[in-house]
Amino acid sequence: MSDNVILIRFGELYLKGKNKDYFENILKDNIRNKLADLDCKLYFGRGRYVVKQYPQAIESTIVSRLKQVFGVHSVSVAHRCGYEMDEIAALAAELTPDRGSFRVTAHRSYKKYPLDSLQINMQLGERILQAKPQLTVDLHKPDYTLYVDVREDGDVYLYDRTERCSGGMPYGTGGKGLLLLSGGIDSPVAGYMLAKRGMSITALHFHSYPYTSQAAKEKAVKLARILGEYCPSIKLMCVSLTEIQETIHKQCKPNYMITLVRRFMMRIAQEVAKRNSCGCIINGESLGQVASQTLESITVTNAVVDMPVFRPLIGMDKDEIIEIAQKIGSFETSIEPFEDCCTVFLPEFPLIKPTVEKVEEQESRITDYNELIEKALENIELIEL
């Protein structure tokens, strides 16, 4: 067992008033679940949580798991000792490096402690200098900062580093949304962004087997699993677009293909969302990235649904999206080269500026429109993650 502890801080929840307990309870549950299979103990105090009594070997695992819990603002690996000044000073001197400058930054949440923060700073600084006279004190640009946290119940924590975590709101406090998960770089990031604001995610993947490979579908499953690290109990559903695409291919103009397919997708998505009590649709559209993501195209595809459609990436550049994808670990999977359903039946020149009237005229050529949707919905497949 390690003597170290991990301090967990949460961010925005401070801003909550009377609802704070609700948010905190969900956050606690999420942390508990995330660490459930690890050998450690959790203590939930006021304002801060602590992970204790874990084997040293899993310390980094705990930290990296906590980084995946939304609502956790930052964590620090800290050394614990008691209130006795001699004990604190000995530990402080041991932790401080042997060279360079340092400062002590104390925080006293246990207000009955006989010394105030300033006094702790000064006394500890002096004791460290006595133990290591070669050091110098620099309050403005120190090489090393030792943080001292005096808590209730006889705990004092010493640490020197704070790691930023995902931040955001506890997962499950922000309603439920249906994410259109393609297999590309953008959609997992879009899901991540809204999950970060607390939204529970259900994912929907469209495929065109056999025109797309099983490997492409497997990729969506992998991406959903990666998202699952952040979104506990995420569900993935798969819908086949094969018949719909074949029908459009036969009955409509080729350059309307993508627009029409996307309208189908949105209709199906809205229905799936309703059946799974999701209040919105989330997709990874970024304005102007491809022909189907121009203002005109989005207007036309959006026209078929009445629930809110969230596009968290709408104003982001590709490299900004990639940066997040790399952070959450979906990028490597996203760039595996399997065709997703958008690249089959690809017209040479897709429509950049469709209008609702023209698209509806094309759509009216498809006689069994509703049956196609019904059929797609019937054959929906729930994937075990």
Added chain:
Amino acid sequence: MIYLDNAATTRAFDSAVTAANEAMRDGYFNPNATYESGVKAREKIDAARKTIANAVGAMPDELVFTSCATESNNWVFACGKKYKKGNIVITAGEHASVYEPAMRLKSRGDDVRIAPLTENGNVDENALLRLVDEETALVSMIHVSNETGVENDIKRLTEAIRTRAPRACVHSDGVQGLLKTGRSLHDLGVDFYSASAHKLGAPKGIGLLYIRRGVNLAPFLAGGGQERGLRSGTQNTPNIAAFAAAVDEFGKVNDCAQVAALRAELCEYFGSHGCKALGNTSNSGYIACIYVPDVKAEILQNVAHDRGVAIGKGAACSGSKRGNRVLSAMGLKQIETECCIRLSLFADTKRDDALEAAHIIIDAARRLGSKHVG
């Protein structure tokens, strides 16, 4: 399931599975241990090596077991180039495990020359020999193309290379060629020859590198001194035993002429239905590369699989990459290379199964909207 993707891998023979099981259960001792059980395990390896050597036409001490042909190929490219200044010649039809190591040497400043292919898929012999000169240090030619099944005349080419570049080492990647062309390794005359067992009814994870007697090759993996110091790492006794058992079994059931006749029959069938078989001249007979107009190989592969037929598209190793380097080198357009499927046969492929599969594939292509498949 009718399995026509034997160039990707084969189902292990029962005798190979039994041999591997026995080696794991009873003969699990470290073959390098000096007590009796260890010595026995070592004897098993030597016996296996002898069996394989006899079958492929080599001396036992010329065969070194590796983990796979990719390792063997990489070994040759890492250690087989003897002197610094010399150039390297490969063909455009090489498998990625030769091509990529060669490109790695090129990126480090080596002079790597690539001999073009003919339309049939053979290496263009005159062009190859023009690239070889006195300074050539290493020549690598694939024996049987993994894409088309076309066999290069390694024996004649090796002789011609030796007259031009006496110092050059000659390597051949024989993954699809070992035991499938009726030629012995000594007869080919090469210095190095790579092979993989799982294309012959043995499990994955075992291969070999033939190193001709008198040729020195520095070890690729060091530390342990196994395989006479040439390939360190505890020998894979179960797979080595299985390799020998598979070679034995393959020798009993295989009939090259019969397989080649079946391939010809398949090609004729596809030809009469609007498709085109590639590489028909000097084919080993185990691989048929078929161009199916208008239908992407990937889609056809999916549909065929759903109907119980497993086929390949290009090489499985390059399955996730776009385009096909080898087929392009034969002069096919990008769109055509995407429409090539690969049917590969094995010693135990049944004629009726293969013909039924061909029928299913043609039917699937028709349903997928090919205008030319009739």
